[in-house]
Amino acid sequence: MPTLIAGVVAVIVLYSLLQMFRAANPAVLARAIRIVGGVVALAVAAFTGIRGELAVAVPLGIFGAGLLGWSPFGMSGFPNIGGLFGMGGQGSPGRASTVRSRYFEMTLDHDSGGLSGRIIAGPHVGHLLEEFDLPQLLQMIPELDADSVPLLESYLDRRFPAWRQNAQGDAAGRQSRPATSGKMTDEEAYQILGLKPGAGRDEIGRAHRALMKKLHPDQGGSTYLAARVNEAKEVLLRTHHN
Structure with a gap:
């Protein structure tokens, strides 16, 4: 019985999430996905770095930082990193x-x-x-x-x-x-x-x-x-x- 109740709750939650996703503003949704993806990528990079797997941790950390709109090497060193995720520095702030x-x-x-x-x-x-x-x-x-x-x-x-x-x-x-x-x-x-x-x-x-x-x-x-x-x-x- 508890398993059945848990299954029903899971279906209701999933349906609600799908409805929210369907009605969400695409621009806001895209930004949210970038932020969540960046945080997850940085967390995985930190975990793999602690384990000593720097060959994986470093590029993954750079990727996560790029999703969040920041580059460890500065935008001048990698001018296109922000543009890859729709956050390029082409425009002026406040425009x-x-x-x-x-x-x-x-x-x-x-x-x-x-x-x-x-x-x-x-x-x-x-x-x-x-x-x-x-x-x-x-x-x-x-x-x-x-x-x-x-x-x-x-x-x-x-x-x-x-x-x-x-x-x-x-x-x-x-x-x-x-x-x-x-x-x-x-x-x-x-x-x-x-x-x-x-x-x-x-x-x-x-x-x-x-x-x-x-x-x-x-x-x-x-x-x-x-x-x-x-x-x-x-x-x-x-x-x-x-």
């Missing part, structure tokens, strides 16, 4: 990208990959999107323009990864929207890439690569935001060429 539409202003933090939003038009102007739950945010969609819908959906993808499974008719709603806004300006392009006006081609390329890593599907990325980042890069490189 953020801003994407605007008629109704929203979204900010993507380059360090954490977090996406936050503010309403800049309509009945809820001045409020943060974090103040609303999923049903309230979905109720806003019918009143939005063609640029604001995918921007809100990008935010929902980050905050509620499984929301699309229960949403109905969003594709049909998008088809009835008016045409998107006009050509992106240089000012908008700089804001999207998180750069100051006058940034060089190398800076533009680095900012673009760093953002595309953050917008990868494994990081809870957004096709719409990725397209805006690509457009911003093309606009600024075209400006430099001219």
